[in-house]
Amino acid sequence: MPNAADRIRGSIPPLVTPFRNGAVDYDAYAKLVEFQIDNGTHGILVNGTTAEPSTLTLDERNQLVTLAIETANGRVPVVAATGSQSLAESEVLTRHAVDAGADALLIVTPYYIRPPQRGIVNYYKALTDGHDTPWMIYHIPGRAAVSVTLDTVKALHDTSDSFIGMKHAVNDLGFVSECLDAIGPDYKVFVGLEELSFPMLAVGAVGLMNAVGNLRPQILSDMCQAVWDNDLAKGQALHHKLFEINQAVFYDTNPIPMKYMMKRLGILDTNEHRLPMAPATPELEKRLDGVLQRAGLLD
Secondary structure (H helix, E strand, C coil): CCHHHHHCCEECCECCCCEECCEECHHHHHHHHHHHHHCCCCCEEECCHHHCHHHCCHHHHHHHHHHHHHHHCCCCCEEEECCCCCHHHHHHHHHHHHHHCCCEEEEECCCCCCCCHHHHHHHHHHHHCCCCCCEEEEECHHHHCCCCCHHHHHHHHHHCCCEEEEEECCCCHHHHHHHHHHHCCCCEEEECCHHHHHHHHHHCCCEECCHHHHCCHHHHHHHHHHHHCCCHHHHHHHHHHCHHHHHHCCCCCCCHHHHHHHHHCCCCCCCCCCCCCCCCCHHHHHHHHHHHHHCCCCC
16 A cells, blocks of 8 residues: 555545635635644545535636645645546546645546446546556445446456545445455545444444534544544444434435534535535524534534
8 A cells, every 4th residue: 555545544524615606715615624624634525525526617626626735734634536427527637636736536436327347447547547646436326326346446456556445425334344355454445424434434444534524523533533442432422422413414415404504503604505506495404403402513
């Protein structure tokens, strides 16, 4: 495993993208990076699903990567999500992230197309053979409409020296165990579904890439540390403490609930989205207020 990959572990939340009057609010984004670092996060994930990347231009996505790297300034690693359904777009995003100095790449399986497994292998190799930046699969079949198989994971591991793992955003603990058994404990698995945070850490995941980290960075970092310290009782307790907030993330399409809760707690000034996404309805706002109150986050 490349030495550069050693820091890629722990809680690395996918940051939301703040908008103001239709434009990306880069000043607010820099403040979110600082908020994460001040609250004990282990890293920053740029342009993950929670960032609404499909509503961003390539230039906006690239600017966010550069801004995150400059703002973090080496204090925590920055992982750049550089995938698209288009190989040409993914090449532009990946090359920019590599040149900008991203610590690692997260590349989603090409969505909508439903390619064969051999096409997925060749797609990833086309994006990663020209550099040595560590990279991971973003495995999210619920949105991409395609899964990667164990044979595909093994083929990438055998042919790409910079391939280090995956973000696993599907309710399938068995596949995680299969990957770790086939490749070994150095294979980095990040949890992508809040409900599996503690269970997946317990079977060998190295960290979390969860939307809820936008709201409560420290508690997710603490959960990772508890597992690293073999304090499973503490990790389990933190997992249950987050249970209702974890559920609330998916009361509507992510990140609609998350942006509203961030606004409600003063982390964001506005919970603006770009179409076809839309802000929380009044009914959802009331429901989320109840979640925050029961979690002790509102007076």
